[in-house]
Amino acid sequence: MTNQPAAVGTSARRHDAAAKVTGGALYTADVRLPGMLHAKVLRSPHAHARLRSVDATRARALAGVHAVLTRDELAGLSPTYGYFIKDQPVVAMDKVRYVGDVVAAVAAEDEATALRALELIDVVYEPLPDVPDVTAALAEDAPELFEEAPPGIVPPYGTGASGHLRPRRNVCYEFRYATGPADVWQECDHVFEDTFAFSRMNHFHLEPFVTVADVRGEQIEIWSSTQNPFPLRKELARVLRVGENRIRVHVPYVGGGFGAKHNCKTEPIAILLSRMAGRPVRYCLTTEEGFLTLSQHAAVLKVKTGVKADGTFVARESEVLLDAGAYSDGSPLVAEKAAYRMPGPYRWTHVKSSCACVMTTTTPAGPFRGFGATQSTWAGESQVDMIARRLGMDPYELRIKNLKRLGEPFVPGESGIDSDLAEGLDTVAGELGYHRRARTPNRGMGLAIGFKDGGGVNKPAQARVKVTANGAVYVNSGTVEIGQGASTTLCQVAAEVLGVPLEQVAYAPINTDVTPFDQGTNASSGMTVMGRAVLRAAEAVRAQVLEFAARQLGCEATALTLENWAVRRGDEAPTPLPGLIMKVFGGTGYEFSGEGFFKAPNSPEAPLDAPCVFWEIGWAGAEVEVDPDTGKVTVLQLVASGDVGKAINKLVCRGQDEGAAVMGLGQALFEEMRYDGSALLNGEALDYRVPMAEDLPERFVSVTQEQGHGPGPFGAKGAGEGAMVPVAAAIANAVHDATGVRVTALPLSPERVFNALHRR
Amino acid sequence: MSSRVSIDFEVDGVRRSEEIAPNTVLLDLLRDRHALTGVKASCERGVCGACTILVDGTPAASCGVFAFSVDGAAVETIDGQGREGGLGPVQRAFAECGGFQCGYCTPGMVMLTTALLRAHPEPDDERIRSWISSNVCRCTGYQMIVDSVRRAAELSREEQP
Incomplete structure (x- = not known):
């Protein structure tokens, strides 16, 4: 050419x-406009309370304060937002539902004045019982977070899939999927049922949530640190009841998002304060407030798998409970994916999955790199190793035996798998030295395959x-x-x-x-x-x-x-x-x-309304050493690999895989938002540990595969999430290989591993 | 906070005398008054290192430094890292090796690397990892930053007369 x-x-x-x-x-955090004011918000100290009164009279009187937003200023708006379910208010209206829920907002000459004004807002709360986790929320006598159903929709689904709003108490949404005859359980020689727990991380993007808004007459102009300016514009237009062409969204460089920066976050408050004050308003959260804004989903995953005596997979049924936190945000979409991806990269005769979003009085959970696949892969790929050991097989062999072939549809109506899964596994196993590993006490190796549909739904x-x-x-x-x-x-x-x-x-x-x-x-x-x-x-x-x-x-x-x-x-x-x-x-x-x-064409046969654009596969292998006296897991080797089909830019692809893998390493070993009841214990940079360079394994290898089967330009596939997804399971599988002990909850902290070792 | 204090210090080689409120944080002074927005604000708890600058050659998180304390000191920021007509050697290395993604940690990492290479012109990987472990990068997984620092050492040595 x-x-x-x-x-x-x-x-x-x-x-x-x-x-x-x-x-x-x-970046948006650097945007400065002439006459710009600064916003701060008052947050609930209660996990669950009715708002008796909110009186901002004294705050309004403070010199330097230009606007105060409370529930009394919401007239003329559609004051709640969300993805499928519009349940999150711009500021609290009838109740607060977690510690950190926004009650009021102030725009002032500077942040210090805004903070002083917040102290002058008088709020009377009537505390209500909290529901700190999924068990408490699902209890028969649990208090309801939402007494009345917020407006919500179920999107169109195809064959085998369905969505359900409020199927039971404190569940805002449930997704279900089934395919293949359920009577195959009778043909199984073994049925294994295991339960896994998945802990939640914070996104910890370095650029905070931040918006600068400038409302002039009818025109609303914002600069925002967002990942989806167009859906954001649509949602803002709905909340504000204006035409979308009245809202102009600028997106400068974004300092990291990892899924957090979707839809309304800092935008509605910045806009409303600017409209009230007649001046531009900058609303920038602190890192601590970021912990109170969005997180990954903690989950409990029950997996029942039926196999033949020779290790052939037959059926997998699963029930996943996601901790959605206090508002639904992207939870229904994550639930779709957590359930839908539960079969993983294997061939089954029967699959049945469900995933419920359970509302709790904690930070709302939403999109996070991996988007449900990190949860489903943690359970699925841990269980594959457990089954292999129960059958006396090598986990590698059990995987190879059951992997789908290149081109084989994921489920009926879906697109074909566009990677050679065995080739990827061999690449990682080879790089790790899996097949020639020596038997050394307390040392072991593990493999896992992360699996997700990529390219978004429709x-x-x-x-x-x-x-x-x-x-x-x-x-x-x-x-x-x-x-x-x-x-x-x-x-x-x-x-x-x-x-x-x-x-x-x-x-x-x-x-x-x-x-x-x-x-x-x-x-x-x-x-x-x-x-x-x-x-x-x-x-x-x-x-x-x-x-x-x-x-x-x-x-x-x-x-x-x-x-x-x-x-x-x-x-x-x-x-x-x-x-x-x-x-x-x-x-x-x-x-x-x-x-x-x-756009991928719609198809009624495709369970999620359109066939998947590409399959994002991440292969990981780990070698660990476990200290039996302390339970400390040292990762000696981590090998992570994605198949990008064709690398448009090799440096960029490598960076995506390595960054994703290290996020997975943090998830596996120590990263976790820890709660005492509904109170977050480590919601700040000092106490919340993210991986540092010193946490890198002694040997850390990424392999960018270019198998050439991608649907994108020049044979490309996508990247960015795949290499995170399998890491936690690969490390847990290596710990199992090293010690003979299975840890089914994350993170694999010394305490948790020690307790597992000494229960045997 | 009505009282003001005078400070006299250097920013990227330019001497400045100014009046500040005694509770002014150096990060805010640099960003808000001097428009040095390359000094990034993130955790503001001295943990992430996005706001790293050098004070008399020593890396410091500017979010944790009172402005009055740099009276008489020489402060270096990312803004002074360029060379006539382009990038400095550390900047070139990060650009070439892809040692950045979202870029929010990058100015801090560049400053850290500058200080490291002054102290240890030929650092091994262990020393590199140890130094850059004072700053957070949430995007890269660090290995490409380690590669960038190694390359920066080569480019910096080439730059020496």
Whole structure:
């Protein structure tokens, strides 16, 4: 196609490199507007209480205070938000439902004044009994968090799948899926039932939740640290009862999200305060407030698996309870995935899964890297090893025996598996030295395969690619540069199609007034969904340019190739395009502009309404040493691998896998939001331990597989979540291999491992 | 807090004399008054290190430093790490090796690396891990930062006359 060195498949320097290594990159937290005020909020000290009165008279009178928002200022709004279920109020209305629930907000000249004003708000609470965990919430006499049903919807599902609002007390949503004959249990030689516990992490994105809002008359303009500006705009428009075109969302660089920065977080309060004050308002949370805003889902997972004597898998039934916290946020969507992914990468005759979102008086839980798959893989892949040992088989052999083949549909109506699963497992086992491991006391190795559908459910993406008369290219897309490298890789796709050097392609800033629609930066969808929209937009531009040049040169467009912003016919000398373009459009220039769109087609047979775009697989292997005197687990080796199909940028892919794997390492060994009842014990950076460089295993290897079966541009798949998902199970399996003891709860803290060792 | 104190210090080689409230935190002074937004604010508990600067060559979390305490000191921030017409050697190494993702920890990591290489121009991996363990990166998994620091050591040595 071109003599250019290929733009795709390189380790090209990222577009955001210079901005980020100089500190010049602008984040929402850095945005300053003239006359900007600062917001702070009053949070509930009670886990569950009725609000008797909220009186902000004294706060309003404080010098420097410009606006106070309480439940009395919500008239004219639709004051609750959420994904499927609109249950979270902008500020508390009738009740508070967790420690940290927002009761009132103040905008003042500076944060210190705002904080002083909060102390002057008089609130009378009537405390109610709390429900700190799923067991308490499901008890027959448990207090109801929501006495009345908040408005909610169940999305369309296909064959075998269903969703249920409020199926029982304190459950906001339940997803169920079943396929294959249930009578196969009779054919099983063994049936194993095990229960697993999964602890919850905090996202700990370094840039806090932050919004700067500027409301001028009818126009609402915000800068926000968000992963999904378009759904955010829609939800804000619904809450504020204004047209979506009255809300303009800018998204500067985002300092990490890992799923947390979706939909309404700091936005509604910043906007309402700005509207009341008539001044721009910055509302930036502290890290401590981040712990009170969103978390991963803790879970209890019951898994029943039936197998033949030779280890052939037959049936798997599972019941998952997610701790959704006080408001539903993305919980129903996570429940879909936690249940749906429970079969893992294996062949079954019968599958039946359910997942319930249980409301508790704790921090709301929502999207988190892995999105239910981390929970389901923890249980599923732990149990595979347990079954292997019960049958006297090697866990590797049991996996190989039951893995799906390349191209085999996940379940009826679904797309085929687009990785060779055994090849991936062999890659990791080989790198780890699994098959030639020596038997050393207290040392062991474990493997696991993380499994999730990738690319989002029914997710549309649109993109625009523009080229100036001089060949400068713009990629316009709603995919947020959140650290994953999409602002580089999407430009690489366009550069490859247009035959221009990568340096000539710019990634345009996001502004929802002009950026083409996108559903959000999530589900590892950047390359397989948005990448295809960008590919098509670039192809549309290329076609326009070639047709234009063909008309000028009096030939067929098919006779021309595009390289270095010139067209070439056969072996003739290339004709530079700038002159050709300006001859027709004038010396002031012109822009070619092409649009692209992608969405997986809907299908009634697909359980989740459209077949999965790609399958995101993460393979992990670990070698551990367990200290029998202390229970301390030392990870000697960690091998993590994803299959990206085709690496558009090798550095970017490596970074995604390694970052994900280390997040999995934290999950496995120590990261956990710890509660005493409904009180969070370690909700701040000092007490909440995230992995540091010193926590890296002595040997840490990532392998970027490029198996070439991906549906994205040039055979690409997605990345970013896969390598996190299997790590905890791989390490627990290694601990089992080392000690003969199974730990079924996370994290694998010394205390927990010690207790398990000494119960045997 | 009506009283003010005077401080006289250097920021990235430029001498500054100013009046501040005694409870002013250095991070806020740099970001809010001097618009040095490359110094990132994150945990504000001295844990994550996103706000790392050098005070007389020693790395410090500027969120935990009172501004009055740098009176007479030389403060270095990410803003002074460039070279004539482009990136400094540490910055080049992080750019080249992909030692960043979201970029929020990057200025702090660059400052930490600068101090490390002054103290230990040829650090081994263990020393690198030990030094960068004072800052949090939630994105990279650290290995590509370790690679960047190793590369920064090479580039810094090349830069020496």
